[in-house]
Amino acid sequence: MSSNTVAQFAVELKMPANVLLEQLRSAGVELKSVDDDVTDADKTRLLDSLRRAHGGSEGKKITLTRRQTSEIRQADGSGRSRTIQVEVRKKRVFVKRDPSELASDANKTAAADTDVLPESPVASVDEPDTTVQNIGVQTPAAAVDSAPEAEASVAADSHVEAAGSPVAPADEAAHTTAVDASDTPAESAASEAVGEAAAPATVSAASDQSEAPIDAEPVVQEPVADAEPELTEVKPAQKRKGKADVKTAAQPVQASAPSKAVTDAVDLGRDKARRASEAEAAALREMLSRPRKVLKAPEPDPAALSGTLHKPAGAKAAVKKDAKPGVAGAGVKKTIKASEVSSSWTDDNARKKPAQKGDAATPSRDGWRAPGGKGGKGGNRGGRNRNAQPERQEQQAVEFIARDVHVPETITVADLAHKMSVKAAEVIKHLMKLGQMVTINQVLDQETAMIVVEELGHVAIAAKLDDPEAFLDLNEGEQAEVESLPRAPVVTVMGHVDHGKTSLLDYIRRTKVASGEAGGITQHIGAYNVKTNRGMVTFLDTPGHEAFTAMRARGAKATDIVILVVAADDGVMPQTKEAIHHAKAAGVPLVVAINKIDKPGANSDRVKQELVAEEVVPEEYGGDVPFVPVSAKTGEGIEALLENVLLQAEMLELKAAVDAPAKGIVIEARLDKGRGPVATILVQSGTLSRGDVVLAGASFGRVRAMLNENGKPINSAGPSIPVEIQGLTEVPAAGDELISLADERKAREIALFRQGKFRDVKLARQQAAKLESMFDGAGEGVQTLELIVKTDVQGSQEALVSSLVKLSTEEVRVRVVHAAVGGISESDINLAIASNAVVIGFNVRAEQSAKKLAEHNGIDLRYYNIIYDAVDDVRNAMSGMLAPEKKEEVIGMVEIREVYTISRIGSIAGCMVTDGVVRRDSQVRLLRDNVVHWSGWLESLRRFKDDVKEVKSGFDCGITLKGNNDIQIGDQLEIFEIKEVARTLSS
Numbered sequence: 007m008s009s010n011t012v013a014q015f016a017v018e019l020k021m022p023a024n025v026l027l028e029q030l031r032s033a034g035v036e037l038k039s040v041d042d043d044v045t046d047a048d049k050t051r052l053l054d055s056l057r058r059a060h061g062g063s064e065g066k067k068i069t070l071t072r073r074q075t076s077e078i079r080q081a082d083g084s085g086r087s088r089t090i091q092v093e094v095r096k097k098r099v100f101v102k103r104d105p106s107e108l109a110s111d112a113n114k115t116a117a118a119d120t121d122v123l124p125e126s127p128v129a130s131v132d133e134p135d136t137t138v139q140n141i142g143v144q145t146p147a148a149a150v151d152s153a154p155e156a157e158a159s160v161a162a163d164s165h166v167e168a169a170g171s172p173v174a175p176a177d178e179a180a181h182t183t184a185v186d187a188s189d190t191p192a193e194s195a196a197s198e199a200v201g202e203a204a205a206p207a208t209v210s211a212a213s214d215q216s217e218a219p220i221d222a223e224p225v226v227q228e229p230v231a232d233a234e235p236e237l238t239e240v241k242p243a244q245k246r247k248g249k250a251d252v253k254t255a256a257q258p259v260q261a262s263a264p265s266k267a268v269t270d271a272v273d274l275g276r277d278k279a280r281r282a283s284e285a286e287a288a289a290l291r292e293m294l295s296r297p298r299k300v301l302k303a304p305e306p307d308p309a310a311l312s313g314t315l316h317k318p319a320g321a322k323a324a325v326k327k328d329a330k331p332g333v334a335g336a337g338v339k340k341t342i343k344a345s346e347v348s349s350s351w352t353d354d355n356a357r358k359k360p361a362q363k364g365d366a367a368t369p370s371r372d373g374w375r376a377p378g379g380k381g382g383k384g385g386n387r388g389g390r391n392r393n394a395q396p397e398r399q400e401q402q403a404v405e406f407i408a409r410d411v412h413v414p415e416t417i418t419v420a421d422l423a424h425k426m427s428v429k430a431a432e433v434i435k436h437l438m439k440l441g442q443m444v445t446i447n448q449v450l451d452q453e454t455a456m457i458v459v460e461e462l463g464h465v466a467i468a469a470k471l472d473d474p475e476a477f478l479d480l481n482e483g484e485q486a487e488v489e490s491l492p493r494a495p496v497v498t499v500m501g502h503v504d505h506g507k508t509s510l511l512d513y514i515r516r517t518k519v520a521s522g523e524a525g526g527i528t529q530h531i532g533a534y535n536v537k538t539n540r541g542m543v544t545f546l547d548t549p550g551h552e553a554f555t556a557m558r559a560r561g562a563k564a565t566d567i568v569i570l571v572v573a574a575d576d577g578v579m580p581q582t583k584e585a586i587h588h589a590k591a592a593g594v595p596l597v598v599a600i601n602k603i604d605k606p607g608a609n610s611d612r613v614k615q616e617l618v619a620e621e622v623v624p625e626e627y628g629g630d631v632p633f634v635p636v637s638a639k640t641g642e643g644i645e646a647l648l649e650n651v652l653l654q655a656e657m658l659e660l661k662a663a664v665d666a667p668a669k670g671i672v673i674e675a676r677l678d679k680g681r682g683p684v685a686t687i688l689v690q691s692g693t694l695s696r697g698d699v700v701l702a703g704a705s706f707g708r709v710r711a712m713l714n715e716n717g718k719p720i721n722s723a724g725p726s727i728p729v730e731i732q733g734l735t736e737v738p739a740a741g742d743e744l745i746s747l748a749d750e751r752k753a754r755e756i757a758l759f760r761q762g763k764f765r766d767v768k769l770a771r772q773q774a775a776k777l778e779s780m781f782d783g784a785g786e787g788v789q790t791l792e793l794i795v796k797t798d799v800q801g802s803q804e805a806l807v808s809s810l811v812k813l814s815t816e817e818v819r820v821r822v823v824h825a826a827v828g829g830i831s832e833s834d835i836n837l838a839i840a841s842n843a844v845v846i847g848f849n850v851r852a853e854q855s856a857k858k859l860a861e862h863n864g865i866d867l868r869y870y871n872i873i874y875d876a877v878d879d880v881r882n883a884m885s886g887m888l889a890p891e892k893k894e895e896v897i898g899m900v901e902i903r904e905v906y907t908i909s910r911i912g913s914i915a916g917c918m919v920t921d922g923v924v925r926r927d928s929q930v931r932l933l934r935d936n937v938v939h940w941s942g943w944l945e946s947l948r949r950f951k952d953d954v955k956e957v958k959s960g961f962d963c964g965i966t967l968k969g970n971n972d973i974q975i976g977d978q979l980e981i982f983e984i985k986e987v988a989r990t991l992s993s
């Protein structure tokens with residue numbers, strides 16, 4: 007096992023023979039040439055010599071590098087602290103030694119035998135069969151004995167990576183451990199073991215020179231956004247290991263240096279190194295503890311930076327900061343970039359890089375995730391991390407930007423975080439604080455979300471209930487950019503019973519729907535398209551104003567034009583009038599179809615006159631309503647009717663975007679046994695396509711199938727096209743708005759939320775139509791009180807309506823939307839909902855269904871049997887909206903008889919209340935020679951030394967005036983109060 011000659015031994019060691027020869031000679035082995043024999047004793051001697059000199063190694067090296075990240079905190083004077091992330095890169099070099107050597111060394115004392123390092127984790131992991139010597143040393147300058155502050159230790163840690171000097175003693179390895187808070191226990195143990203062990207046997211240091219300055223650049227870096235912020239404070243606990251002191255501070259052993267000289271140099275170097283390290287530690291401590299001072303980055307001394315193990319000159323006292331005591335001259339590259347350190351501590355905010363990388367002020371830096379979650383080995387301890395929490399929050403405050411966050415009815419944690427520009431973890435954390443364990447995809451309700459928003463210091467704004475835009479993040483501008491194209495008018499047919507509405511619609515449908523489909527009315531979907539020579543017309547196939555108003559009552563405006571059908575043989579009837587009122591209330595233009603002109607008793611002129619009485623004036627009489635005589639039976643005049651409708655439409659300039667997400671309205675919906683929920687949709691803008699995700703009221707779904715009015719499957723439908731869709735999860739209500747969304751999940755959330763919030767929405771609506779609240783919060787300008795009047799007889803109707811209308815003033819206008827004889831119907835209530843009107847029933851009552859509808863929608867339904875009561879009530883309600891008048895009332899007079907001036911208080915008036923009363927909270931006017939000198943408020947009112955609330959006539963008192971010391975004897979104080987007087991209409 008042993009080599010016989012130096013040359014052979016050198017080969018074994020894989021090193022130049024002459025170098026080995028020299029080392030042997032240095033060790034005191036008398037050899038002449040490389041051909042001389044080397045005995046085991048010689049080898050032991052060489053080993054001892056080298057060990058004495060420092061230890062070291064030669065042979066096959068294994069270099070292990072390790073990177074670890076830790077964070078340190080620096081407290082400043084204001085109690086704030088900053089976090090600095092320190093990355094330390096370590097490189098350790100291990101030497102694979104000859105098994106024979108191992109064997110021989112095994113006989114040595116344990117203390118002397120550093121070759122056998124069974125504890126060495128590297129030995130067992132990487133090279134289990136080889137002897138490994140840890141010569142890689144991390145040099146902790148400040149590890150130095152016992153740097154009292156954690157910062158110092160950390161700084162030291164951040165400092166350093168002492169390159170593995172070939173002769174770096176095991177002590178140093180131990181020392182490294184001392185400052186290395188992030189060492190894994192195994193490593194620490196190993197290092198400690200090394201520390202306890204005697205110097206390692208090194209064959210030659212010469213060849214190590216090239217390797218000595220291994221890359222040991224600790225990078226003091228700014229926190230990286232995606233890096234797990236580890237705020238663990240490095241505590242002096244490390245010092246425990248640090249006790250393994252630096253006795254054997256490394257002195258590089260030049261291959262050529264004689265061993266004695268080397269030893270001396272080592273001692274000298276060690277002393278220097280110790281001094282330097284102490285100085286450096288002190289400097290670092292000072293720097294770290296300097297409170298929030300702008301530390302100008304000192305230009306690192308190049309000499310010091312480049313100091314190596316072999317150039318210990320760098321350890322001069324002058325180069326305090328950069329001295330590497332532990333490794334004095336141990337081929338150490340400068341490890342701390344002082345400029346970076348100082349700048350990062352002093353001017354975080356000014357630097358862009360830190361902000362990008364994960365500024366502590368941003369949530370990404372908050373270290374929410376478990377410490378060491380990323381680095382794993384990062385020596386940061388969870389507990390410390392927790393300690394560091396407040397600090398992060400404080401930092402957050404430093405660069406905090408409060409945002410207005412619009413919170414919709416529901417929002418996911420991720421979306422909410424996105425809106426606030428924080429990490430979802432931040433939101434989750436705050437929710438945890440509030441006792442809610444949530445996941446990133448969890449949906450929060452508006453209330454909770456708003457609390458979190460406020461917690462995070464932003465301004466939470468509740469997005470409007472039922473406002474889909476709030477969820478869609480739709481940019482109105484984007485919408486506006488889409489070109490709007492002319493669209494077909496949507497027409498509803500209204501009129502009295504049996505006047506021929508259905509007949510008219512049927513005729514049109516039968517004759518005007520696309521050829522080939524005429525007569526094949528198999529599918530009836532409540533709306534259809536008609537082609538005329540002038541263009542398309544869409545008919546809503548639910549005649550009567552009830553459906554029309556019911557839809558309006560839900561806030562939907564589906565109709566562009568109303569065809570009012572009046573039978574020429576019957577004339578204007580109650581429902582004709584109702585229809586007129588409903589159309590007018592909706593502001594929808596009318597086209598009158600005088601029907602049944604084929605009948606013998608038809609009298610168009612009478613119809614016209616009756617309609618004029620209802621303020622529906624034909625064009626020929628100077629009005630703006632087209633009148634078209636038609637016959638639904640013969641088809642006469644139908645073409646002209648459609649033409650007039652289209653003319654009217656042209657005037658309305660109806661347009662809609664085509665190339666946009668669809669918006670529409672549910673015309674009717676039902677649950678089909680086989681097909682599930684089926685809804686007839688009138689697309690109002692955009693294009694609805696098969697496969698679209700839609701939200702309709704509180705239901706949502708994907709359009710699985712789409713049929714046109716004839717029951718034919720189609721793939722898409724543009725504006726004014728009625729279609730029947732399948733695929734909704736629930737049956738929506740007629741009048742519900744339909745929108746297509748990009749995200750099904752969002753649609754589901756909104757729908758579900760609406761289902762839950764339905765009650766709230768209803769409640770909100772209920773506030774709308776109360777007589778008392780009618781004018782609450784009303785803005786400026788003329789206000790209108792809408793009324794629906796139903797009476798028992800025509801006479802009372804006229805009397806009541808005229809009395810009510812007469813109540814109108816310049817500020818409040820009374821408008822009777824609809825007045826009729828008869829009980830209060832559902833239709834009346836719907837009109838009231840749509841018009842935000844109050845319903846007055848005079849000697850009539852509401853139908854049961856109407857009553858329920860009114861209750862559900864919060865419609866104010868009032869019954870009277872005396873006209874004056876009704877008028878009084880309405881007058882009072884109108885008074886409520888008049889701004890109260892402010893009246894000033896003089897309540898007392900006070901005479902100033904003495905004036906005391908107290909420097910701390912000012913002028914105090916010694917007064918006598920000559921009239922009325924003076925109250926503490928009164929306003930006051932200072933009169934001097936009956937001229938108003940000053941006006942303001944009392945500051946204090948006293949009798950003797952007591953504060954009193956009021957002093958009555960005939961008593962004296964002390965008064966000070968708020969902000970006025972200019973008082974004189976003889977002045978008078980006029981005490982007055984401003985009273986708000988409710989105004990009445992007569993006032």
Ligand SMILES: Nc1nc2c(ncn2[C@@H]2O[C@H](COP(=O)(O)OP(=O)(O)OP(=O)(O)O)[C@@H](O)[C@H]2O)c(=O)[nH]1
Nearest residue numbers: 502503504505506507508509601602605637638639
């Ligand atoms: N002679 C004649 N009869 C008509 C005409 N239009 C409708 N009718 C008849 O009038 C009656 C009522 O017609 P509908 O179309 O049902 O009237 P409506 O307005 O829809 O009635 P409701 O659905 O009850 O409101 C039917 O018997 C029709 O045949 C017409 O132009 N000429």
